[in-house]
Amino acid sequence: MPIPRAKPTISQVAEVAGVSRASVSRAFTNPHMLGEATVARILGVAEDIGYVPNRTARALSTGRTGNVALVVPDIANPFFPPLIQAAQSLADKSDFCVFLGSSGEDPAQEDKLLSRFADQVDGMILVSSRLPEDRIRHHADARPLVLVNRDVNGIPRVLIDSGVGVAQAVSHLADLGHRRIVYLGGPSQSWSNRQRSAAVHKSARAAEMVVETINALVPTHEAGRQAAGAIRETGATAVIAFDDLLAQGVMAGLSELGLSVPGDLSVVGCDDVLGAATYPALTTVSNRSVEAGEQALSLLLDHFRSGALGDVRFLMDTHLVLRATTAARSLGRQAGVAQPVRKGA
Amino acid sequence: MPIPRAKPTISQVAEVAGVSRASVSRAFTNPHMLGEATVARILGVAEDIGYVPNRTARALSTGRTGNVALVVPDIANPFFPPLIQAAQSLADKSDFCVFLGSSGEDPAQEDKLLSRFADQVDGMILVSSRLPEDRIRHHADARPLVLVNRDVNGIPRVLIDSGVGVAQAVSHLADLGHRRIVYLGGPSQSWSNRQRSAAVHKSARAAEMVVETINALVPTHEAGRQAAGAIRETGATAVIAFDDLLAQGVMAGLSELGLSVPGDLSVVGCDDVLGAATYPALTTVSNRSVEAGEQALSLLLDHFRSGALGDVRFLMDTHLVLRATTAARSLGRQAGVAQPVRKGA
């Protein structure tokens, strides 16, 4: 068995197998166009000398790269890895490679990543994009694009509808006697945030509760911790956070302020990414990020096969996951606004 | 401003600017070879018609792709995202795109991913590879390769030396009076696992403690939970887990068995990926995954510039992070092996 020196090319296989380059190419991409024997011989030789088609050259020639790009706001946010994992794993099965981009919650960065990826991929998945709509359209114009948790008309999108889970959370709190709650919001450019905020307000109105909004621009543990002071000042007896990270941070912050959960305040998160890892175990809204990732990739693959795929809007619903951070309104905290103690976030 | 129809190519710029294709190319890659005025004009035209060099074509021509691959065993394991984030962010600054692969802890899958990436990247980073050494060498032969948490002679590698942190953990437990501990191991192909295991045994011997080893093949919460029974059966009073996920799982499992931490058993994790999110807050060994990710990428970039970079072996040390899951040996649990109650993992 000859040990190949340089990376073997199609010509070498052609020569050894005694066929044209075209035949070698066909043996790999359209074997049914060749005689069985020929294919076998070619593949044999290729195997021997360790030839494997060069994806870059192929891409240049065909215009198809066999790559997709996946862009998220922050890989380190536990909401995304399962989604990425799912998409990557599915891509794998179709022999696609995936580029990963993390924008750091920065629209400009997101824009830059997309441009960089554009000519190396057959399509892209944009998760929780913070980009203005016209930029999204711009990129969708260059390449097939599917959105996750972002609702832009005419662009294929898969949406996790946390609205219903959030509504359940609000009425659950209402049942427990809470009359005044705070919604601790996330990134202002986030579709999920707008959706959740809207759901909280709507349900609260229906239950005749008052809701105050406090905004944590970045959905991190730390931002949640810093918001605890401001939350206390509102005199609310329960808080619904944009996501679990924020909720967990709030719990930490509250605890530093000497307040107990759910004794003094009830808290509910969103996305269920922490499992029962907090203490007390966090009541939260389910997420379906794995399915969302699969669905998004699957839509993209469909698109590659069947041309365009219209105005898909794939909605997945959610529900409240009851654990241990909610309880009946504490009587000691019902009277109204507490004394300002410290500046919040 | 003319709205460009199809994706503009170099020829169009050349035509409009009234120069050769070669000049356009040079305006982008070697501006200093051209007259200032020419460069300005070309870049202006390019801007106008929205031309941007095609990375695929460039790659085919130059052999340099401007891409790197990053392969990890499991994106969903919280140890990896910060590392990925760090590497990606650094790559970004040098205008590199990164392919992400998640092998699902499966060597065969890892192999497949690497082959798929090979001809589309200038180099790869293999994190916590589960591949046999000869396969790693094989891939390193095809492309510049840097390893993280895998120690193969002659291949550039950055190693997080959890050995020292683990040693501190053992002596800390010894100080607390523990005489019998268990090491809950991780993936058998994991270099980190071998390193940690060795450190535990060595330090324990020095402190005249006895250590039993239980193996959880996969480092997940669930595997840890299932191991709790087996751990109890050993009669040990403390457990050191391969990583935080396992440790957290053990805590959950122990709690289901009615055992309290650190009252009945002390537990220490490794990697510090959970922060203080467990309850009680987990005592663990620090990690430096962000630096590891940066360092690995940085080595790769160095390699691209300066040719080969010898036998680099970059070691980063760690230390014990004391929190709340360790305490003095419980007297009630010192007598020896408890009754078998349930089968462990």
Added chain:
DNA sequence: CTGAAAGCGCTAACAG
């Protein structure tokens, strides 16, 4: 400083 020409490795008509 700039143009002409020859590919990078592969695929895709178009002929036989």
Added chain:
DNA sequence: CTGTTAGCGCTTTCAG
């Protein structure tokens, strides 16, 4: 069924 001939879009000698 298989070979021939052009490119894909860019970079890179080599001349001038």
